Amino acid sequence: MSVVTLKIDDIECTGKVGQTILEVAKENNVQIPVLCDLKGLTPVAACRLCLVEVEGLPKLVPACATKIQEGMVVKTNTEKLKNYKRMIVELLFSEGNHICASCVVNGHCELQDLGYMVGMDHVRFDYLWQSFKIDSSHPKFVMDQSKCVKCTRCIRVCDEVEGAHVWDLRGRGINVRVSTGFDEPWGQNKDCTQCGKCVQVCPVGALFDKNATSSEMIKDRSFLQRILEGREAKIWVR
Amino acid sequence: MGKVRIGTVWLGGCSGCHMSFLDLDERLIELSQVAEFMSSPITDWKLHTPIKEYQDYPEVDITLVEGAVVNTDNVEVLKIVRERSKILIAFGDCAITGNVPAYRNLFKVEDVLNSVYIEKATHNQHVPSDRVVVPRLLGKVVPISHVVKVDYFLTGCPPSADSIWYTIKCLLENKQPEFSRENYRYG
Numbered sequence: 001m002s003v004v005t006l007k008i009d010d011i012e013c014t015g016k017v018g019q020t021i022l023e024v025a026k027e028n029n030v031q032i033p034v035l036c037d038l039k040g041l042t043p044v045a046a047c048r049l050c051l052v053e054v055e056g057l058p059k060l061v062p063a064c065a066t067k068i069q070e071g072m073v074v075k076t077n078t079e080k081l082k083n084y085k086r087m088i089v090e091l092l093f094s095e096g097n098h099i100c101a102s103c104v105v106n107g108h109c110e111l112q113d114l115g116y117m118v119g120m121d122h123v124r125f126d127y128l129w130q131s132f133k134i135d136s137s138h139p140k141f142v143m144d145q146s147k148c149v150k151c152t153r154c155i156r157v158c159d160e161v162e163g164a165h166v167w168d169l170r171g172r173g174i175n176v177r178v179s180t181g182f183d184e185p186w187g188q189n190k191d192c193t194q195c196g197k198c199v200q201v202c203p204v205g206a207l208f209d210k211n212a213t214s215s216e217m218i219k220d221r222s223f224l225q226r227i228l229e230g231r232e233a234k235i236w237v238r
Numbered sequence: 239m240g241k242v243r244i245g246t247v248w249l250g251g252c253s254g255c256h257m258s259f260l261d262l263d264e265r266l267i268e269l270s271q272v273a274e275f276m277s278s279p280i281t282d283w284k285l286h287t288p289i290k291e292y293q294d295y296p297e298v299d300i301t302l303v304e305g306a307v308v309n310t311d312n313v314e315v316l317k318i319v320r321e322r323s324k325i326l327i328a329f330g331d332c333a334i335t336g337n338v339p340a341y342r343n344l345f346k347v348e349d350v351l352n353s354v355y356i357e358k359a360t361h362n363q364h365v366p367s368d369r370v371v372v373p374r375l376l377g378k379v380v381p382i383s384h385v386v387k388v389d390y391f392l393t394g395c396p397p398s399a400d401s402i403w404y405t406i407k408c409l410l411e412n413k414q415p416e417f418s419r420e421n422y423r424y425g
Contacts, residue, residue, distance in 0.1 A: 097344070099337055100425025101395035107425065116419040121391035122334045122383055129343040129378065215425070 006072035015068045022050055022063040025076065032076050033085060033117050035092075035110060036151035037064040038201055040224045041160060046152055049088055049114065052076045060084075086118040094125040095174070097132065097146040103205040106215040110203035111149060130174075137187030140210055141199050143178075148206040150176055154198035161227060166192045178206075197223065242410060243298040246278040246329070247319050249312045250339045250379065251305030254396040255330035256280050259302070261399035272410060297322045300409060302329035302392070306339045307380050311373035320386040325409060328388045331395040331425065333381065338395075340379040347375050390415060393422045 002017045008030050015024035020043070025032050035047035045062035052063045055073035063076070075081070092098075092111060100106050114120075132146035152169065155178065159165040166189055170179045180189045199207040200219050208217045230236060248256060256279060262269065275281050276296045292315045301323035307313060320326055331337040342350050355365045366372040382388060392405050401422050408415040415421065 093335075097341075099335075099341065101331060101337055103425065107423070112424050113419075115424060116417075116422075119417050121393060121417040121422070122328065122381065122388070124383075126384070127336060127340070127343070127381075129340070131344055 004068045004070050004072075006068050006070070006074065008074045009076055017068075019068050020064055021052060021054075021061075021066050021068055021072075021074055024068055025063060025074075030076055031117075032063050033114050034064060035114060035149060035203055036153065038153050038157075038221075038224070040228045041153060041156040041201075044152055044156070046150065047088070049085055051081060051084065053078055053081065082118070086120055089114050089118050089120050090123045090125055092149050093120070093123050094127050095130075096148065097127075097129065098204075102214050103147065104208040104212040104214060104217040105205040105219070108215075108218045109205065128174075135186045136210070137185035138192070138194075138210070139187060140194055141186070141196060141207060142210055143186060143207055144205065145177060146206075147204050148178055149204055150178065151203055152178070153201040153203065154178060154207060157197045157201045157224075161224070162193060162195050162197050164191045164193050164195075167198060241274040242272060242300065243276045243296070244273050244278075244300045244302070244406075245276045245296065245298040245319070245323065246280070246302045247292075247304065247315065248279045249303060249305030249315065249333070249382070250308035251330060251332040252338075253279070253304070255302075255304040255332075255394075258330075258394075258396035258399055259402055262403055263399070265399070265403055269406065273406075292318050295319055295322050298324070300325045300327065300406075302327045303333050303382055304329045306332040306336045307376065307382055307385050308339055309373040309375050313376070313385055316382055316385050325389045326386065327390045327392055327405065328382050329392050330397055331393060334383070334391050334393055336379045336381050343378050347377055351375070391417070393417075393424055395425050398423065 003014050004017055005012065005014050007013065008025050008028060011028055011030065013024050013028045022032055022034065022037065032052065033049045035049050036044055037050060043064040045065040048062065050063040051060040053075040054061055098111065100112065103109065134145065135143045155167040155169065158167050166180055167178050169176055170183065171177050180186055186192065199209065200221055202219065246256065260280065276298050295318055301319050303316065303319065303326060307316060328334045332339055351365045356363045390405060392401060394401055404421050405415045
């Protein structure tokens, strides 16, 4: 197995060929904020929170989807990046109707975690207050579109792990929504196996257990770890 | 050095932030040694037309503003208070984000008023138009930072007594409060 050496924030790091910047950064205790990334799902680089600077490249690159290369010099925490990341989190807060006080995952929310991480004491942009749908047609779960950050974890886990592909994106730009096929009510969707994986991987309060109330829901992603270990041990193959 | 002059103001909120302030408990005694409360709804508040009351808002060092800006009175009060405060703190999530009062932003003001005062009212069905009794609602509930300059943001719904204490302590000691998970929380 060939080894790659690189520098992340002035730390000399080594990684295996094929690893991403994000993976190697994590192994070396360099904290890079992420939202759409979840170990076990294909990276999509949708949230742009893991953007890093690489010496010699004119563009910022997403750490979750960029493979390491010999001699790479990566910066994860420059003033420019800090500024962009806070802006991204603020825009996410201003786009949805994120009223933390009444949210089911208040206190256990990855968007809140990001807010603390980027030092967001307030949002400088105007809140959009768009009207969103809440789908409570499913017997076990609820989807509140107003909290959705379009990370697409639910879409990927349903497709790649459960194999049902109930969810996908529709619309463009600010009107993008996570949607079932033909936008039918979730409860009427015949493909849904009611496994709840989408609910557990959702980083925010967009997908939650039906009876959860404010601050009650804590997501459990241990199933993903079991699946990953199974994959690594080649217990089963897709 | 004289005592630090503190005022608090209550706009569109539930007063939970003020309740949390009282949760400072014995720290209130410590605070009273170095600070003086100039004006606050929890010290003495008798008049029912707040805007009139605020014409006499004193010059202070620090003002904590609870609540979102929901009506025309709030805007006027906020401007007066800003002018007379050296440091203005957005006190709690309503003042910072709009929070729960801002849920009505999903509807038109006329629809909200109709729903409350006409459709769901059982007696005397009319929308109050006398501004002295009921101030006019703004089209959208907004955070106070959209109306005046805010110096510090004290998040939480309500902010914990510890967050309040940390912020006030920092300011009394001339330090910058540091926004982090250890010192503050959302919601």
